[in-house]
Every structure is written in C-alpha cells, then in structure tokens.
Amino acid sequence: MTNQLEAAVLVAVLFGSGLYLCFSRRMLRMLFGFLMISNAANLVLIAISGDPTGKRAATVGEDAPVGVPPVDPLPQALILTAIVIGFAVAAYLTVLIYRLYTDRGTANLNTLFADQARGGAAAKEDAS
Amino acid sequence: MNPFGTPANWAAFPVIFPALVALLCLLAPRPSVWRRGLALLSFAGLLAHACWIVSHAMNEGPLVLRLGGWVAPYGIVLVADTLAGIMLALSSFTALSCALFGYAETPTREEHPLRLPLLLFLLAGINLTFVTGDLFNLFVAFEVMLLSSYGLMTLEAGARESRQALPYLTLNLVGSALFLAVCGFTYSLFGTLNFAEMIVRSDGLAGDYRLTLLAVLMLMVFGLKAGLFPLYQWLPGSYSVMPAPIAAFYAGMLTKVGVYVLIRIFGTVLPPSLTELHTLIAWSAGLTMVIGVLGAVGQMRVQTILSYHIVSQIGFMALAIGLFTPFAFTAAIFYIIHHIIVKAALFLVSGSVAQLNGTDDLARTGGLWRAAPWLGIAFVLQAMSLAGLPPLSGFWGKFMIIQEGFTQGEWVLVAMSLVASILTLMSMLKIWLGAFWKAAPEGTPVASSGRTRAMSAVILAMACVSLVIGFGAEKFLRIAKHAADETLDRAGYVANVRAANETLYPSKTPGATKP
Numbered sequence: 001m002t003n004q005l006e007a008a009v010l011v012a013v014l015f016g017s018g019l020y021l022c023f024s025r026r027m028l029r030m031l032f033g034f035l036m037i038s039n040a041a042n043l044v045l046i047a048i049s050g051d052p053t054g055k056r057a058a059t060v061g062e063d064a065p066v067g068v069p070p071v072d073p074l075p076q077a078l079i080l081t082a083i084v085i086g087f088a089v090a091a092y093l094t095v096l097i098y099r100l101y102t103d104r105g106t107a108n109l110n111t112l113f114a115d116q117a118r119g120g121a122a123a124k125e126d127a128s
Numbered sequence: 129m130n131p132f133g134t135p136a137n138w139a140a141f142p143v144i145f146p147a148l149v150a151l152l153c154l155l156a157p158r159p160s161v162w163r164r165g166l167a168l169l170s171f172a173g174l175l176a177h178a179c180w181i182v183s184h185a186m187n188e189g190p191l192v193l194r195l196g197g198w199v200a201p202y203g204i205v206l207v208a209d210t211l212a213g214i215m216l217a218l219s220s221f222t223a224l225s226c227a228l229f230g231y232a233e234t235p236t237r238e239e240h241p242l243r244l245p246l247l248l249f250l251l252a253g254i255n256l257t258f259v260t261g262d263l264f265n266l267f268v269a270f271e272v273m274l275l276s277s278y279g280l281m282t283l284e285a286g287a288r289e290s291r292q293a294l295p296y297l298t299l300n301l302v303g304s305a306l307f308l309a310v311c312g313f314t315y316s317l318f319g320t321l322n323f324a325e326m327i328v329r330s331d332g333l334a335g336d337y338r339l340t341l342l343a344v345l346m347l348m349v350f351g352l353k354a355g356l357f358p359l360y361q362w363l364p365g366s367y368s369v370m371p372a373p374i375a376a377f378y379a380g381m382l383t384k385v386g387v388y389v390l391i392r393i394f395g396t397v398l399p400p401s402l403t404e405l406h407t408l409i410a411w412s413a414g415l416t417m418v419i420g421v422l423g424a425v426g427q428m429r430v431q432t433i434l435s436y437h438i439v440s441q442i443g444f445m446a447l448a449i450g451l452f453t454p455f456a457f458t459a460a461i462f463y464i465i466h467h468i469i470v471k472a473a474l475f476l477v478s479g480s481v482a483q484l485n486g487t488d489d490l491a492r493t494g495g496l497w498r499a500a501p502w503l504g505i506a507f508v509l510q511a512m513s514l515a516g517l518p519p520l521s522g523f524w525g526k527f528m529i530i531q532e533g534f535t536q537g538e539w540v541l542v543a544m545s546l547v548a549s550i551l552t553l554m555s556m557l558k559i560w561l562g563a564f565w566k567a568a569p570e571g572t573p574v575a576s577s578g579r580t581r582a583m584s585a586v587i588l589a590m591a592c593v594s595l596v597i598g599f600g601a602e603k604f605l606r607i608a609k610h611a612a613d614e615t616l617d618r619a620g621y622v623a624n625v626r627a628a629n630e631t632l633y634p635s636k637t638p639g640a641t642k643p
Binding site: 011015018019022023027030034037038040041042044045047048074075078081082085088089092093096099100103104109112113 | 264267268271274275278279282287290291293294297298301302304305306308309311312313315316321
C-alpha cells in the first residue's frame with residue numbers, strides 16, 4: 001500500500017474539529033460536528049481500500065485490462081451502508097434539535113440545562 | 129416438519145421475527161388489545177426459541193448460519209452459541225415483563241401508538257448484536273438498536289425530559305463514528321471482518337502494537353456502550369426520565385449489550401495475550417463500581433438512584449472480564465443473568481412507586497408497605513439480591529468474582545467491590561425506608577387499585593424468577609460455565625464457523641476460501 005499521509009492528516013483534522021464542535025454548547029454546531037465526524041469515519045474506510053490510482057472497477061469481464069489491480073469492493077459496500085445510517089441519524093438529530101428549540105426557545109446547552117447547572121434537588125424535583 | 133429448512137436457519141429468527149411483528153404492528157396504527165396480544169405472544173415465542181437455542185447449543189453445539197449462502201470470509205455469518213442464547217433469553221424475558229408492566233400501567237387507549245413497534249425494532253437490533261459473527265454487521269446492529277432507542281427515549285418525553293436525550297445521542301454518535309473507524313482499521317489490519325477469520329489471523333499478529341491500539345479503540349467504543357468509567361456520565365441522566373417500563377428495558381438490556389460485546393470481543397475474537405488491556409478493564413471496572421455507587425448517595429429519586437447503581441453493577445461484570453479466567457467469565461455471565469432481571473424489576477418498582485404515590489421522589493413518598501405489601505416483598509427480595517446477600521441470586525455472582533479476585537491477589541479491587549456492595553445495601557435501605565416503611569407525608573396520595581396490583585404481580589413474578597436463579601444457582605452456573613468455556617474456546621469457534629462452510633460447499637477446503 002502506498003503512502004497515505006494526506007488521508008491520515010485529513011481524517012485527523014476532520015475528527016478533531018468534529019469532536020470539538022460536537023462538545024460545544026450550541027446545538028447547531030453539534031450537528032455540524034457530527035456530520036464532520038461521520039465523514040471522517042467514512043474517509044478512514046476509503047483510505048483502507050488502498051491507493052485508488054490505477055485501479056479499475058471491481059467487475060471481472062472479458063475485456064478487463066490486464067495488470068491493473070482491481071478496487072477492493074468491500075470497503076465501498078461498508079461506506080454505502082455507513083452513509084445511509086449516518087443520514088438517518090443526522091435526520092433524527094436535526095429533528096430533536098428543532099424540537100428542543102421550539103419547546104424551550106433555545107438552541108444553547110447552557111440555557112437548556114441552566115436549572116441543573118445551578119444544581120440542587122429543587123431543580124430536579126421540578127423536572128420530575 | 130421444519131419450515132425453515134435446516135435448523136441453522138433458526139439463528140436468524142430472533143432478528144427477523146421481532147422486525148416482522150413490528151411492521152405488522154405499524155399496519156394497525158391505533159393501539160388495540162390485538163396489537164398488545166400479538167406483541168406479547170411474539171416476546172413469549174422469542175423466549176421459548178432462545179431457551180431452545182441454549183439447549184441446542186449445549187447439547188449439539190452452536191447454530192451457524194451463512195446469510196444468503198455466502199462462504200464465511202466473504203458473507204456474513206450468524207452464530208448462535210450458548211452465550212448468545214442466554215442473552216437472547218434475557219432480552220425476550222425482559223421485553224415480556226416490561227411490556228406486561230406497561231399494559232398494566234397504561235390503559236390501551238392511552239398507549240403511545242409507536243411504543244410497541246419501536247420496542248420490537250429495538251429488540252431486533254439487540255438480538256442481532258448477540259447472534260452476529262461479523263464486526264461490521266455488529267456495527268449495523270448497534271445502529272438499528274441505537275436509532276430505535278433514540279426514538280423510544282424521546283417518544284413520550286415532555287418538553288423538560290426530551291433534553292436528556294441530547295447527551296445520550298451525542299456520546300453515542302461519537303461512539304458510532306469511532307466504531308466505524310474501528311471497522312476500517314480492523315479490515316486493514318486483518319483483511320477480514322469475520323470474527324472466526326479475525327481469530328485465525330490475530331495469532332500471527334501477537335505482540336504487534338497495532339493490535340493493542342485497535343483493542344484500546346474497541347475498549348473505548350464498547351466501554352462507552354456499557355457505561356464503563358470514565359465513559360458513564362451519559363447514563364444516569366438519560367435513564368431517569370423515561371417512562372418506567374421503557375426505562376426498565378433500557379436498564380436491563382442496553383448497557384449489558386456493551387458488556388456482552390466486551391466478553392465476545394476480548395474473550396473470543398482478540399487473542400488472550402493482551403494482558404495489559406485486561407488489567408486496564410479491571411481497574412476501570414473498579415473505579416466504575418465505586419464512582420457509580422457514590423453518585424447514588426446524594427440522589428432522592430428512586431429511578432435516579434437505580435440508574436447510578438447500573439453504573440456500579442457494570443463495574444462488577446467488567447471486573448470479572450478483566451480478571452480473565454474461565455472461572456471469572458462464568459461469574460460474569462452468571463452475574464449478567466442475575467443482574468438483568470433484578471435491575472429491570474427494580475426499575476419497575478420505581479414505576480409502581482410513582483404510580484402509587486404520584487412521585488418517586490423519596491422526600492414525598494411513603495406508606496407503601498401498608499398499601500402494597502406484595503410490592504414491598506418483591507422490592508426487598510430484589511434489593512437484597514442486588515446488594516448480594518446470600519442465598520439470593522446476586523450473592524453467587526459477587527462471591528465468585530471476589531473469590532477470583534482473592535485468587536489473583538487483587539486486594540484493592542476486592543476491597544473496592546466490597547465497599548460498593550455495602551453502599552448499595554445502604555442505598556436500597558434508603559429506598560425501603562423512604563418509600564415503604566415511613567408513613568406517607570401530608571398530601572401524598574397512596575392509591576392502590578386493580579391497576580397497581582397487576583403491576584405488583586408482574587414484579588413479584590420477576591422476583592420469583594430471580595429467587596429460582598438464586599436457589600437453583602447450580603443449574604444456572606452449569607449453563608454459565610458452558611457458555612464461558614465456549615466463549616474462551618477460540619479454536620472451537622473457528623472450527624464451528626468453518627464446518628458450516630464445509631456442509632455447504634463440501635468440495636472446497638476451508639483454506640481455499642481465504643481471499
């Protein structure tokens with residue numbers, strides 16, 4: 001397998017900034033953070049299928065060029081599945097954030113959990 | 129005679145059947161008695177099927193099914209061995225009891241129309257994690273399970289409770305992305321995602337630092353699902369705001385899925401030479417026990433106290449995994465059997481308390497020993513079992529784990545688990561005094577009705593089951609021992625999966641199927 005430094009750097013940057021966004025106080029940033037992380041994970045899968053240059057599709061036919069290595073089809077199948085699942089989860093997260101925003105009038109976690117942050121059993125009693 | 133062709137096809141039943149019933153339930157959009165009955169019958173059928181799997185696996189070996197007839201390294205295999213059978217039985221039993229409790233708690237008309245279908249989809253996802261023999265398929269199973277659990281968690285939540293889904297969601301999203309990356313790394317390291325082939329190839333990687341790194345990542349992903357220290361914070365907040373029957377099912381099953389996968393991955397798939405990882409699991413388990421139980425001290429709501437105790441109990445199971453001997457694995461599996469039933473029953477008790485007193489805040493509850501003595505008896509049995517008093521079911525598991533700790537000379541870990549047990553007992557006493565023994569405070573209703581009596585009956589039945597486990601410990605320990613030996617027998621696992629290839633394509637040798 002050839003050197004894939006650029007893929008590794010890209011994954012690291014995407015994962016790192018995605019994580020940072022995921023744990024931020026604003027919900028919209030969380031959503032974007034999640035999208036970045038799931039794309040970073042998909043990129044990992046792409047990267048492990050090897051260097052894409054000089055490869056042909058993973059079909060075996062009569063006129064297939066000789067000497068060109070085929071693409072490993074399995075990681076691509078994995079990515080397809082992962083994209084579909086990631087889409088469903090992103091849709092759910094969007095709806096949840098929208099609902100919290102309409103219910104509570106805020107998209108900031110500090111405001112949303114303000115009563116718990118002030119602490120005390122009193123706030124929790126109200127919640128129950 | 130057999131509508132499924134070969135018996136191996138029955139390995140897919142626990143996944144396909146609940147999904148089918150869920151779709152049937154969705155066809156009837158309004159909750160009705162018929163729908164409830166159908167769901168109940170399907171849970172009972174799954175329970176019977178799981179018991180059959182356990183007996184089949186113990187007598188004739190595990191069921192191995194290649195989905196679509198594809199040979200193991202290329203296709204996906206389902207493996208229903210003893211451990212998977214035990215977990216399937218527990219998941220369907222918990223679903224059965226929680227559904228029954230839900231039927232007693234809510235009148236048919238007021239039930240949320242999506243509750244039963246989502247519960248069934250959740251069960252399908254959970255069951256797939258138990259029977260799958262493929263890492264990526266495990267990822268898909270986790271996602272099916274998590275998506276249904278997100279939905280079920282927020283389904284009946286009000287404006288105040290739905291926010292608690294956000295930490296749960298965020299941490300699990302990060303966990304899922306990590307898991308996907310783990311799948312990628314595994315594929316590049318092993319060239320396969322099939323458990324059996326991973327076992328074969330991991331032997332050639334002994335001592336490779338990449339294998340250790342991969343194992344650390346897996347520990348993070350599955351430790352997060354299990355609620356292991358330091359990845360447990362999402363658990364107490366999100367479990368304490370759900371409706372009682374749903375919370376009981378989550379409390380019983382969802383974290384135990386993480387524990388099961390830890391057993392499967394570290395016991396079967398990864399080589400036993402990763403001793404430093406096992407030490408890490410054991411110490412993280414010790415901290416989980418103590419921190420979980422300490423978190424419960426200041427809490428006043430029954431459901432919140434119990435949620436913290438889940439964290440603490442997870443520590444016991446993970447400690448047994450970390451000790452990593454066949455005896456410790458037997459203890460872990462027996463402890464799971466005990467814990468799932470007891471924990472779900474205790475969550476149902478908190479639901480009953482909330483129904484009887486109008487709240488489960490211990491400052492405002494009371495007088496239930498008079499109003500519902502049978503509920504009190506069931507609670508005492510389960511609470512003492514959770515704390516680990518002999519001869520109840522919790523005692524045997526804890527006893528064996530502590531014995532193994534002594535044998536290995538892990539004095540600090542043993543001391544931690546004893547402290548956790550004593551604090552658990554104190555927490556249970558606090559619930560007993562607050563909800564049952566003391567007189568009801570002014571203005572607290574103590575309303576016993578046919579509905580609450582039916583709820584108590586469900587809990588009492590669960591208490592009887594855990595009594596049977598406690599008194600018949602020998603039989604259950606024999607099953608747990610068989611499951612533990614089978615889990616640690618890596619060569620046997622490979623042989624079983626490869627033998628399934630042989631029966632389908634007798635001309636090909638297993639070696640020739642390697643890519």
